[in-house]
Amino acid sequence: MSKQRLKVLSFTTVYPRPGDPRFGIFVRARLQHLGELAEVRVVSPMAAVYYGMAGKRLMGLNGIEGPVRDGNVMVEYPRWVYPPGMGWAHGWWLRRFAQGTVERVRRGFPFDVIDAHFGHPEAWAACGLARRFGAPFTVTLRGNETAHGKDEKKRRRMAEALRAAARVIAVSGPLRAFAIELGVRPDRAVVIPNGIDAGVFHPRDRAAERARLGMGDGELHILSAGYLIKRKGHHRIVETLTGLRARGLKVRLWIAGEKGAEGDYAGEIRRRVGECGVEDAVRFVGAVAPAELACYMNACDVFCLASNREGWPNVVNEALACGAPVVATDVGGVPAMIVDGRFGRVVPVGDSAALEEALARALTGVWDRGAISAQGMKRSWGEVAREVFEQLSAAAEENRQ
Numbered sequence: 001m002s003k004q005r006l007k008v009l010s011f012t013t014v015y016p017r018p019g020d021p022r023f024g025i026f027v028r029a030r031l032q033h034l035g036e037l038a039e040v041r042v043v044s045p046m047a048a049v050y051y052g053m054a055g056k057r058l059m060g061l062n063g064i065e066g067p068v069r070d071g072n073v074m075v076e077y078p079r080w081v082y083p084p085g086m087g088w089a090h091g092w093w094l095r096r097f098a099q100g101t102v103e104r105v106r107r108g109f110p111f112d113v114i115d116a117h118f119g120h121p122e123a124w125a126a127c128g129l130a131r132r133f134g135a136p137f138t139v140t141l142r143g144n145e146t147a148h149g150k151d152e153k154k155r156r157r158m159a160e161a162l163r164a165a166a167r168v169i170a171v172s173g174p175l176r177a178f179a180i181e182l183g184v185r186p187d188r189a190v191v192i193p194n195g196i197d198a199g200v201f202h203p204r205d206r207a208a209e210r211a212r213l214g215m216g217d218g219e220l221h222i223l224s225a226g227y228l229i230k231r232k233g234h235h236r237i238v239e240t241l242t243g244l245r246a247r248g249l250k251v252r253l254w255i256a257g258e259k260g261a262e263g264d265y266a267g268e269i270r271r272r273v274g275e276c277g278v279e280d281a282v283r284f285v286g287a288v289a290p291a292e293l294a295c296y297m298n299a300c301d302v303f304c305l306a307s308n309r310e311g312w313p314n315v316v317n318e319a320l321a322c323g324a325p326v327v328a329t330d331v332g333g334v335p336a337m338i339v340d341g342r343f344g345r346v347v348p349v350g351d352s353a354a355l356e357e358a359l360a361r362a363l364t365g366v367w368d369r370g371a372i373s374a375q376g377m378k379r380s381w382g383e384v385a386r387e388v389f390e391q392l393s394a395a396a397e398e399n400r401q
Helices: 025-034 087-108 122-133 152-164 173-181 206-213 234-238 241-246 266-276 290-299 314-321 352-364 369-376 381-400
Strands: 007-011 039-043 064-070 073-077 113-117 137-141 167-170 189-191 220-225 251-256 282-286 302-305 326-329 344-347
Touching (some): 007 087, 007 122, 087 122, 087 152, 122 137, 137 152, 167 173, 167 381, 173 189, 206 290, 220 234, 234 266, 234 352, 241 352, 251 290, 266 282, 290 314, 302 352, 314 326, 314 369, 326 352
Parallel strands (some): 007 039, 007 113, 039 073, 137 167, 167 189, 220 251
């Protein structure tokens, strides 16, 4: 008799949904490949209102009725509501609103393990759901946990949930260290970085892409990509342009992205552009599809990430895979991607002088874009899924013993 396939209930508030197809595409990528190895159902609660977003974006008072087929997985989108100003309690509210959907899913899909994404608020909610249904649960830490950990009440709840988890999967070494700091047993904390889709992010005809996108050969082009939120640091790159021009570099900055769930910082970025007097050197291209983003990465001279916090910033690996040298701040898994000066430069967070100097050197340096691409392509989503599958299977087997 063949062994029954592992049944995984993935639990995350960050997953693409109607009206926001780019939301959580990194979570989707892992789960789509995991769906080739196991049976996967996704429960992705949608908040009725995101209070942290400018304008308090309404997501609708009703969840999407019934499961939605998304490639290799089925997705449920129940509604959830949380009170503003009580972040430490969001895990409780999330579990309360998601429990009915999980009960319904459980009747037709007796899952072996709950696979939760993010340490807050999902970990606390998943811990309560796991206890109710007698299943083990795992938690993947993706980068926002260290910020939440600065709030003592959130920190205590995260610590309790992570200590109860069968496995804690961190996308970077610093996040694994953070989990151990919260009391997670070292043998239950593993690092599984994200991967890339080499079918999208790969070298292309660079000259053709530069011509199509309007990147003139007489200029040096920096690309920054990500939500237009303060954390991503687009404004920090803008502030380097005056100094780069003073060095005699004819430079242009391209910013790809739109407002995100953490807010809308576009107005402030544009204000900095005006204050620095570089209106003619900055182009806002809006949100672009992954395949088009890959074209920008191929065409640019340097990709820059100036974030003040990340887990495993996929965009760095994707830029490398396209052959672009990268200048990035020392956050999350960046040092594990830019392992030496052949691939780019890593600078301290918040050090404007170091950022400007690194960009100047990168823009005037000679790069082996083929070697850079090979570095970026070292890790696929298929490999990620296999490693995650091993951890989920071990958690389920331990629960049976």
